[in-house]
Amino acid sequence: MQRFERRLKFFVLALLLLPATYFGVGYLKCKSPLDYDIYVSGADVSGDYFTEEEDINEFKVTDALETLEARSSSRKAIFFIETSRRGTINPRQMCAIESAAKNNPFSDVYLLLLDPPVNSSLMNNEQLKFVVRFYKNLKIVQTTSESYFAGTALQTLGRNGKIGQSNYPVEHMSDVMRILTILRFGGIYFDLDVMILRSLETLAENWVSFETEDACSSSAFGFQKGQKLAQKMAVELNRNFDGDEWGNNGPGLFTRMLKRECEISAKSKTSEKCPDITVLPPSVFHSIEYLSWQLFFDRTALSQVYSKVKDSLGVHLWNHFSHEGVVIIGSNQPYGYFAQKHCPRAYWSCNQIF
Template sequence: MSLIRLPIRLTKYRKKHLMSVIFLTCLFTTLILTIHIPIPGFVMNIYYWIKPDKSVFCHYIRTKEEDNLPDISAAVPKEGQSIFFHETSCNSLINGKITIKARQACAVESAALMNPHHEVYLLYASPGKFLFQNTESDRFLKELLKYPNVNILHLDLEKYFKDSPVENLYAEGIIRQSRFAQSHTSDVLRFLTLWKYGGIYLDLDVIVTKPLEGLGTDFSGIESNTSVAAGILSFNYTGIGHEYATDCLEDLKYNFKGSDWGWNGPGTVTRLLKRLCNVNKVPEMRNRTCKGFKIYPPSEFYSIPWWNWKWFFDPLQMDAINHATANSHIIHVWNKFSTTVKIPINSLGVPYLEFAKKYCPSIIKQCDQYF
């Protein structure tokens, strides 16, 4: 009898052990994402081992040149006439080829469509190359490549960071052990890219609704009463613009915080502009130009604040959004909150989808079921 019961007891023990592991993993993940204190690097290494899709492990993998997209080091971006996007996830390496999501592709198409005289660069930090197999993502990439001003390239981060003011953040694994590794890599890269080439940086959760060329060469926009955002950011490739980009990189070199989601992106540009404008409060710099740097009001880029992000998915808010964004150059949909909300492609009157149909029509036509 005991021999019969033994496998049953072992099975019960394994189930109990498995449930304990799942519970501890969930608890560990929750603590990592909610406790706003510095966390030891070895702890973050364990977390990213459990959640590789959240990590930047692929940024440190050396691959053959033929297994990657062409590197940006071989390109010559137009000085002051380039728009840059950064894709910092490891999805392409995990998927075995370059991939893109519908909303990311929409951001890139809208920038290319509305700014035909600008070169648009979509830069992948993950290794990978095109492998067209007629998936939805493949079709998105093909549509983007039809635009003569779209360039989809690779970033060799070891080369890209080398001999820059923030070389230490990559070489010493500081970003890799950040609690928000992908987001913080994007934060640093936007300042580094504009330091190298000048131009305009855009987040991948925007839709460009007007040409950007009339905005100036050095600018950003207020997001709220406490923050100047970095979802759109412009520095000139020379002169004071380059000096300000250098200031931002020096700030990051010495003050990078891996435990604070907003410190290294919006925090960096907010600290810069408080110094330039000699103010302590963000509203005091609204619509001002401080030492050559223009600070636009929320209506230009962030007319719908993050706490109202659900408006973009609510047909009842269509009129309100049209009114709020009438003078906006971009709409920002706050991917941090909205990324899991799917919009059926046959939906009617959903504001985000209606903007997409107008400003990224080629991408919308290639969506299977959802946007």
């Protein structure tokens, strides 16, 4: 009788776990790597051994203005910006910053947190610590909007309340912050849903990337400090900030300004009006267009996705559409396949769902 009861309990438990394992039910959340012996005892994933002895970077958060104004100009700066004011990030966002740091060890990668709460959970985020401690070039900085906008070309917009009153305050603040940051400090900007696949050392100092033949992206670009087009974009934002349309201050701004000021399209490589700007076609960061975002989660599409992105520098994962897509750890889903290689710590710090 006792043997039968034990078997029955095992059978019931298997029934409960099967749909979660096979279909990826959302209650199997991503957990701390410290909860699982495999992650601290030496799991071999893409050549990385996850042991505590490998921690080479101190986990700390510093003031953004002090850190960025003192940084060495001899190293490229790569920026990711979080404007939700939650004061922390999720594993897929960790994947983006890890992929940049892992593939670009000679560049400084910054996660910039805007207006984090006083009691932020960041310092208790074991997964983020697990990622940051492994990459010496990965730095977390924070700032307040009041101090960051002060004395800049976008001070008026930053203080007049238009961004907070817009229909998309988080997204529109991100649109403004990326222009302000690159204009002020120079460097490369990526959205937190862009996974970097290789070194960016060969990129020109000033570049833009198109996502289609007609539309320029604001999710991936790079400018020198004080670059002229970036200055004009700041002026345009001050004059014509649009709080109603989701993309008007981001990709819409880039597309308008490039056509108006530079007469640039995706088919252009350079422009006589803007000779210092290099134009990158969709194949560099947007090989998978947003209408096909489901491919990243399709186990049967790995070969198809791989063939499309094999020569890309990075891949935009379209979180606006794909955030509810489920990635099961260890599956052949394209998202997970690339995450294992390019952000192994963020990926393997999860239990069954990434």
